[in-house]
Amino acid sequence: MFEVQEINAEHKDLIHDVAYDFYGQRMATCSSDQYVKVWDQNNDGKWSLSSSWKAHSGSVWKVTWAHPEFGQVLATCSFDRTAAVWEEIVGENPGPGERGTRYWVRRTNLVDSRTSVTDVKFGPKTQGLILATCSADGIIRIYEAPDVMNLSQWTLQHEVQCKPSCSCLSWNPSFSKIHPPMLAVGCDDTSAATGGKVFIYEFSENSRRWTKIETISSITEPVHDLAFSPNLGRSYHVLAIATKDVRILNLTPVNDNNSIQSGITKLDVQTAAQFEDHLSTVWRVCWNITGTILASSGDDGYVRMFKMNYINSWKSVAALKAGLPTPPISQTARYIKLGAISQPREVPWH
Amino acid sequence: MATFNVAQDGPVNALALNRDNTQIAIGGRNVFKVYSIEEDSFKEICNLRASKSNLNLSFSCNDVAWSSTDDHYLATAATNGHVCVWNLTKMGKAMQEQDYQEHKRTVNKVNFHASEPNKLISGSQDGTMRYFDIRCKNAVAIFYSNTESVRDVQFSPHIPHTFAAVSENGSVQIWDIRKSDKCQQQFTAHSGPVFACDWHPESPWLATASRDKTIKVWDLSNKPTLEYTIHTIASIGHIKWRPQRKYHIASCALVVDCSINIWDVRRPYIPFAQFNEHKDVASGVVWRGEPQVFLSSGRDCTLYQHSFSDATRPANKANPQGVSINNKGDVIYTYRISTNNISTKPTGLIRLKTISSLADPLAVSAKSSNTLSNDQFHQATSAMLLFQTMLYQDTNCFYALATNYMLSGRSFSEMCEHNAAVAKDFGKSNVCVIWRIIKTMYSEEFYEPTINHSYGEKYCFKMQGMNFPNDYSNDDQRSKVGENCVQKLNAGDDSGNLDTDIIDHVPAFCNFSSYNNFKFGLPKGDFSFGENELDIELDALSIDFRNSLQNSQHLGQQQQDWTLPNEAFNLRHEILDRSPPPENFSSHYSPDINDECQQPLSQFEDQVPNLVSISKPLEKVHWDPSNIVVDALKYHATMGDIQTAACVLTVLGERRKSLKTLDESTQEHWLLGYIELLNRYKLWNIATEIIKLSWLPSVSQLNQQSTRINTNCSQCAKPLQRIGWLCDRCHSSEYALCSICHQVVKGLYAWCQGCSHGGHLEHMQEWITKHKVCPTEFSTTITNNKILCSAKFTKFYNLNRF
Incomplete structure (x- = not known):
């Protein structure tokens, strides 16, 4: 079960993203109020504001942590058409009896986009320190910091033209060497006529280029978020997509002769699950660290959780909701089981 | 109303509508035209720069204004300092009715009084404003701003005889047209040059726009007070309040941003609407007397009419929610607080009722979604909820298994048995069974x-x-x-x-x-x-x-x-x-x-009833369990239980060679996956153990990365390359002395991170059990060092010096 606790974020506008760090003990939020806030968990499990700073001159859409191996590093992207990399610094000359104050400095500002940068994600650690951004005009950019000790130097490695209005991207986090670097990109373009809204790109070692290897034609509704499941040992990839519903796709690399010759992976795409539980637009999908539980949130105000059972079929396992929106402070989460069941499709926690 | 445009020969600097919003005048360096606005196109009425030969700089417009009382009169501000008045009823050269050559530098702005005919004001780069009666040959009054340059002047629509002027030093001045000696009010509005201002059509507000990327709204009813600040992504060159929408204002950037943004001043971070038609920055915006249509000119040599129905709404695409799950399984959730209940209680109740009775619950979504009605746009607040999981089982289990599993050092069966017992203790009976089966089979x-x-x-x-x-x-x-x-x-x-x-x-x-x-x-x-x-x-x-x-x-x-x-x-x-x-x-x-x-x-x-002498191997009887084991491990890996897969592989030792269907890349994948997971739980020792026990070079090499520490001589700062305790340059090993026994430390050297004093590990250990401060005492002259030394030891590092 869950215990609910409200954290007063004191952002002055909508919070667009929240991200735990690698260890789950820090948290970053970003908002339209152009601020990024970092929260730390103390030993009692209480969260407190650690830093807060104006990061951009436009809405900050996404915030993401780099692997701690590279330091305490954040990347943000914004409506102001830039993406930025931030590093936490412990101040010199601490006062007597005090620890050095920590603050965040902007290490770089990536200004290549001519439109709003809608998502930013650090690549898997095995690739080094790399960053992918996508922008509203549909360009995916891959940056790399050749020297991981120097976060102020980033080179634009690749620029891939995708369809306009990219809204989200996700790296395939697989650790396997046989899986080449892979990105999934989603578009939130509203016209159904433009076809598939999710694209899978793969980096080909031979041509040193990113190539589109798959368009998920089954998804024609605007895509708001997508996330590859952490792949700790699966031979196939699992991609969760937030569109008008929650979609879970299995992407299995097919090793036939064609793909070996061309050096381009062919994917066998299967829809593993499709959940319409939210009955409304789904905004976010998020995996737990082992990739066994998927959480999604939608306009119905619920966080719903899905889990794969032992026969490989996905089931809804929980729906979380805060108390009524007014007053916003509530002591306990309302579970469907306890609260009023207003929708027949709601599944209680088991 | 449709969106349409007309291309020009050159960049357009300014535009002005006539009184009844049917005609538009545009001005630029090479452009000076009047169009009538048709249903879906512009129709050229008059081109005041028809003859190419006429290169008179007086025609090169920085600004154009249309008299709001007399439809025949246009005024232009020229880059050479001239202010010209044009009479559209005349022809040829006679059209230019007045040519005031009074400003010494570029004129930035001209503005007709809204109600009093013939009254015109200009603001110039020379820091002065001039008040003209277009019937007179010369300026009626001169206002000295005492600033370098005036960027905008605007007559107040509320207070007669009053105009506002903004300057490059960031100040705003309010002048009475009848008193040219001193301005009525002056205040610093921005930290950078102010490029534009606009009076609110109804409220006593003045909006100012600046290079500091902000638009500020000032209430001038008493002492100027800052009401709203809008943060934009670029310097703002032009602003215009939207008619009939109290809180809406249009802005064009001076650089970078080609779009025209309409802001709700109450939500100053994200544009309410955005128009992206221009390919270069827009230079001006005029509303056609109603909130749904406006015209804009751009540096991309175009004149546009925009219809509000064609706007993009950035806020609608903005993701209003965030979800993240951490290692423990806590879920953090941020979401937009629904404003339905806040805004009006009765409707809220009705809605609730409808929701419960609705057969199609999809109707609910339309209300709570991002596409809120306009009057709810500004009510954007998020709440953040932390769902702390009470189901620590999985996490604790992983942690416990990782720490209690035995992966090496004992016999195979022993380890399997131990691990099976551990798994059972922590309620993982299926994992326990796996260990038992593995043990039995191998x-x-x-x-x-x-x-x-x-x-x-x-x-x-x-x-x-x-x-x-x-x-x-x-x-x-x-x-x-x-x-x-x-x-x-x-x-x-x-x-x-x-x-x-x-x-x-x-x-x-x-x-x-x-x-x-x-x-x-x-x-x-x-x-x-x-x-x-x-x-x-x-x-x-x-x-x-x-x-x-x-x-x-x-x-x-x-x-x-x-x-x-x-x-x-x-x-x-x-x-x-x-x-x-x-x-x-x-x-x-x-x-x-x-x-x-x-x-x-x-x-x-x-x-053969008696078997005493049989020894030849019975080949057929040997059932190879490896396929089933591989399948089992793969199943666990697929289900996210990488711990079992990786640990079984590790414990199997050489036996894993019989798992022929399990290729090395999968094995590596599992080990790396498990190591990653261990790192997330900060179980570094166990991760290191896995790396150490790894049979795959690519994994076992992980331990060998970045293991070298280089030290420098503390006297001459030369890197100590050959040995760690003797400097090749100064041939001294004084810096390598132990602070306690004053002998050269060979082997393990422990030092304080704060003051970098140190010595033999044993000596230092002994010292810090008894003392809290550094053993090194310096002479009083090195006060800085002394302070550090008397400080507590912060953290010790060990270095093996050879």
Whole structure:
């Protein structure tokens, strides 16, 4: 079960993203109020504001942590058409009896986009320190910091033209060497006529280029978020997509002769699950660290959780909701089981 | 109303509508035209720069204004400092009715008074404003701003005789047109140049726009107070309030941003609407007297009419929610607080009612979604909720298993048994079963024959009383036994060689009493140590018994009744000669194997009833469990239980070679996955253990990255490359002295992170158990050092210096 606790974020506008760090003990939020806030968990499990700073001159859409191996590093992207990399610094000359104050400095500002940068994600650690951004005009950019000790130097490695209005991207986090670097990109373009809204790109070692290897034609509704499941040992990839519903796709690399010759992976795409539980637009999908539980949130105000059972079929396992929106402070989460069941499709926690 | 445009010869700097919003005048360096606005196009009425030969700079417009009282009059501000008044009713040169050549520098702005005819004001780069009556040849009044340049002047629509002027030094001045000696009010509005201002059509507000990327709204009813600040992404060059929408204002950027943004001042971070038609920055915006249509000119040489229905709404695409799950399974959730209930209580109630009665709940979504009605746009607040999981089971389990699993240092069966017990203790019965099965399938008696196809030989020796020194680690030995056996046996069925070989590796434990507890004949999988029991036993029995389980089991079987059940004979039928009977066979065979084997073997049963001499391996009976094991491990990996997969692989040791269907890349994938997970839980020691135990070079090399520490000489700062305690340049090793015994430290050097004093590890350890401060005392002159030294030791580092 869950215990609910409200954290007063004191952002002055909508919070667009929240991200735990690698260890789950820090948290970053970003908002339209152009601020990024970092929260730390103390030993009692209480969260407190650690830093807060104006990061951009436009809405900050996404915030993401780099692997701690590279330091305490954040990347943000914004409506102001830039993406930025931030590093936490412990101040010199601490006062007597005090620890050095920590603050965040902007290490770089990536200004290549001519439109709003809608998502930013650090690549898997095995690739080094790399960053992918996508922008509203549909360009995916891959940056790399050749020297991981120097976060102020980033080179634009690749620029891939995708369809306009990219809204989200996700790296395939697989650790396997046989899986080449892979990105999934989603578009939130509203016209159904433009076809598939999710694209899978793969980096080909031979041509040193990113190539589109798959368009998920089954998804024609605007895509708001997508996330590859952490792949700790699966031979196939699992991609969760937030569109008008929650979609879970299995992407299995097919090793036939064609793909070996061309050096381009062919994917066998299967829809593993499709959940319409939210009955409304789904905004976010998020995996737990082992990739066994998927959480999604939608306009119905619920966080719903899905889990794969032992026969490989996905089931809804929980729906979380805060108390009524007014007053916003509530002591306990309302579970469907306890609260009023207003929708027949709601599944209680088991 | 439609969106349409017309292209021009050159960039357009400004535009102005006539009184009844039917005609538009545009001005630029090479452009000066009047269009009438049709249903879906612009129609050129008049081109005041028709003749190309006319390069008079007075025609190059910075700004254009249309008299709001008399439709015939236009005024332009020229880059050469001229202010011209044009009469559209006249023709040719006569059109230019006035040409005021009074400003010394570029004129930035001209503005007609909204109600009083003939009154015109101009603001110039020379820092002055001039008030003209267009019937007079000269300026009526001059206003000195005492600033470098005036960027915008605007008559107030509320207060007669009043105008506002903004300047490049960031100040705003309010002037009375009748008092040219001193401005009525002056205040600093921005930290950078103010490029534009606009009076609110109804409220006593003045909006100012600046290079500091903000638009500010000032309430001027009393003392100027800042009401709203809008943060934009670029310097703002032009602003215009939207008619009939109290809180909406349009802005164009001076650089970078080509779009025209409409802001709701109450939500100053994200544009309410955005128009992206221009390919270069827009230079001006005028509303056609109503909130749904406006015109804009751009540096991209176009004139546009925009319809509000064609706007993009950035806020609608903005993601209003965030979800993240951490290591423990806590879910953090941010979401937009629904404004439905806040705004109006009664409607909220009605809605609630409708929701519950609605057959199609999709209707709910429309209300709570991002596409809120306009009056809810500004009510954007988020709440953040933390759902702390009370189901720590999974996390704790992972943690406990990771820390308690035994991955090396004991015999295979022992480790399996231990791990099975651990898994069971923490409620992972399925994992426990896996360990048991693995143990059963791969423990010595069962496993080795699957490779060497020989079973009987090993057990033909009397092992009681033999004692062998076991001074190598168990894991290694086990694999050696296996390999040796394979080698020898593959070389041929030379039992003579084999005898000695196996004797070498199979010590006996006749006095190992605890193993007498075995229930003879039971399948070994059912045997289990208690956790503590195992430790005590092994501690007590010490190194000699590292081989314990393997051998003890052999022993146990030897002690049982040598009379074998009938099944055993059946199984050995194919083995025709040489080796004595495998006495313990029956106890290990799983029913499956028996069933499988019985069929083909039944024919021999009658022919050879006595089996004493059979030794040839029975090849068909060996069922290879590896495929099933691989499938099981893969299943666990797929289900996210990478811990089991990686640990089983590690414990299997050399046995994993029989898992032929499990390629190395998958093995590597699993190990890396598990290491990643361990790192997330900060179980670095265990991660390191996994890396150390790894058989894959790519994984085991992870430990060897970035392990070198370089030090510099503390006197001359030369890097110490050869040895860590002697500098090649200053030939001194003074800096390498121990702070306590003043001897050169060779080997482990421990030093304080704060003051970098240090010494022998033992000395430092001893010192800090008794003292809180650094042992080094400096002379009073080095005060800085002394402060550091008297500070507490912060953290110690060890360095091995050779």
